[in-house]
Amino acid sequence: MKEGNRALSLYTLLVFIFLLGPLAIISVTSFEPGTILKFPPEGFSLRWYKNIFEVSMFMETFKTSVIVSMLGNLLALLLGVPAAYALSRFSFRGRDTLNALFLSPVLIPGIVLGFTLLRYLIVVYGLPIYAGLLIGHTVIMLPFIIRVIASSLANFDFAVEEAAQSLGAGRLYTFYKIVLPNIRSGIMAAILIAFLESFNNVDISVFMTGPGVSTLPIQMLTYVQNYFDPTIAAISVILMVLTAALMFIIERLMGFAYFTKR
Amino acid sequence: MNKRFLYLLLLPGILFLAAFMLIPIMLTIASTFVQDGQLTLEGYLHFFRDGYFNRILFTTLRVSVVTTLVCVVLGYPAAYYISRTSARKKSILLALAIFPLLTSPVVRSFSWMIILGKKGLLNTFLLSTGLIHDPLEIMYTPVAMMVGLVHLFLPLIIITLLGVMENLDYELVLAARSLGASSFTAFRKIIFPLTVPGLIIGSILVFVGSLTAYTTPALLGGKERVISTFLYQNAMTLNDWQAASVIAVIMIVITFVVVGLMNKWANRLNPKG
Amino acid sequence: MALLSLEQVSVAYDNHFILEDFNLQLEKGQLLSLLGPSGCGKTTTLRLIAGFLNAEQGKFMFSGQDYTHVPVNKRNFGFVFQSYALFPHMSVYDNVAFGLRLRKLKEAEVKKRVLRMLDIVSLNDFEKRLPQSLSGGQRQRVAIARALVIEPDLLLFDEPLSNLDANLRVNMRVEIRRIQQELGITTVYVSHDQEECFSISDQVAVMNQGKIEQLDHPAAIFKYPASEYVARFIGFGNFISFENRNDEGEDIELSTKGFNFQAVKRLNGAGNKGLLGAIRPDDLQLLVNVVDSKLVSNTLPGTVQVSTYLGRSYQYEVETELGTFTVNQEMEEPFRQGQRVTVYFPKEKLVLVQ
Structure with a gap:
């Protein structure tokens, strides 16, 4: 029993080395002073971090990524919060179907969705690429917004809402004054999770590039396929720090239980 | 409940998804059955007669199956360990499993380029120890893709299994033990059968994810194509939209069939129904 | 010699x-019951005996052998869980057969024993059912059969x-007692419900903060609690602190603030030590006429403060010079609020605790 436990803990340790080792290696190589990625690096330098800020493509696409993720997030919230509320609060015919509809964007392969959006939104509907990018990101963020908020509403006792209404509050007033404050941390967490999902997205964005329009992950993808200097390693480190920070906030807001639920 | 209020809440989302997801997908599906104004299956037949496409499909399936198996073998014991360890260790390990999941797939695949490349970490190490004399050609092969995909999806299966294992009533194990079962027997007869539905769901997620992943095969696969990079190539490089649409529909069908079948199987095995 | 004995055992969580x-x-x-509120250590004691957890110090002897380090699966103890812990993926039959199959019995023998056991717990036609499709009481019986x-x-x-509703609880405890006596099997039973423990046990151990406050026959504990804690726990709602005690006469003479009381001496000494008098609300009596309590012992003058109707009787809160007392009394015409009464303490019902 004791030996079995030790073997299992060693096994788990190896699994986590496999998971995190490569990320640690990138972090170390990002400080390479030379022009070629090496491990271990031949010295310590921040030149590739400086390089990020000197290559305008990275700065431009970073800006696009942030704007698209934030605007898309806002749109997804406007569409998703009422829907999540309706789906959690009321039981009505066709609720399961609608639930499935709202969660379906995660089920459709991203690359298929990206291609379809390119073909119809850009080519057939004639929307500008930027708009296509924004819409595509909104579509993929919706399920995350709805799922996180619904799980937060699942813990909300709707009798409280009825109590407010019995005291004379209208529906909208009740929603703003009673429901919303109680699921605030759920909404915040939903925003952050959806943001990461959109910010890291490749499958949609890869089809939505055009003159002056591209996101950071796509820019990184193109760069890696052509150059092999440590710039991408440096960007990776910055992205990982950002991810860790957001993850920390998500944990504070609602713990990690959401992730283990299926 | 007021019906109008309900519509007001749901309609914007429904219309948005209909216009920007459902209808485009329906149109894409429909377009694959029409050629020169005629209803036909030629688009599909053409593909399945094409050896090149069959090879890609086969590579994709093979990589996905192996990825899923490796994820199960690596992930199941790790998840079990995490579920049984102290609360403090558990939260740390859970955070360490979630972190890669939230990290950009570009970053994660890129990390393997540093390791698996011709002059990468692995080759440098193996050459220096004298175990090999010529660098291994791992990069831009199905093996590289598979390693990248395992790395991509391992956290997903770990946390999925963890969710199931956490819900497991540990008293069942104590009950089995008090009836004379060794810890291993208790695991084999109680824990394992009860986690099989979770294992199936985790496997679906990994399998479908690997089947449709784009970033990792694009970076680690090089000229070696899988179905998703093939779709991209047809759409963006060759501008063959008809072909790209057919591939898209094939991917949708495979995804839905796999998810549907496995869900059914998982539900049948789930004693709670 | 005792079949089971725990000797100087210590168990700690987080220091x-x-x-x-x-x-x-x-x-x-x-059949021994461990009775006490949650956190008193009764479940820990049970799990220690089962082998689910290990003692830091001390010894666990069973049948003359040292069982302290014998693993759970080698102890051959049956355990019935609060949650039943039935294996959800196995039928009733397979649940009950689980332990027998581990003992490598022939399938025919397994079948014979399982069916006989299902017969004992009256679940004859349920072999093929899954635990989820059973009611709470049925699950409980499967759990007992399995153990x-x-x-x-x-x-x-x-x-x-x-986890059972009130009626079923009463039926099941009769059932448990019947099976236990029929098979003559030594049993340790943990509960926080005193009625349940008293009704089925040969011995009851009342526990508090990791210690046994009193271990005795149910009737003895019920009548003569040994400590204030036990007295309160089993429903002695009224207490008087005495200042003086004299054991010389036929009865024990007690006094406080000029009031004199007598209590009957017990042979074995239980419920007889200390200076704190305890009595149940059911055992106090209210008298209409006011007597001079300084002269008549075992009485106290008082005023009815609150009167509530309990169905079978009335319950009164009576204020006296020695504090407020709770009295349950059956009567046609209840006392009024504010009415002057005399509280009478029958000397055979007054027990002394430490």
């Missing part, structure tokens, strides 16, 4: 002792009835 220098003995064939079929040397129950 906090749940049990410290704990001792317990049990004779063969007896009994291995012919355990000791049977352990952890709050087995707390």
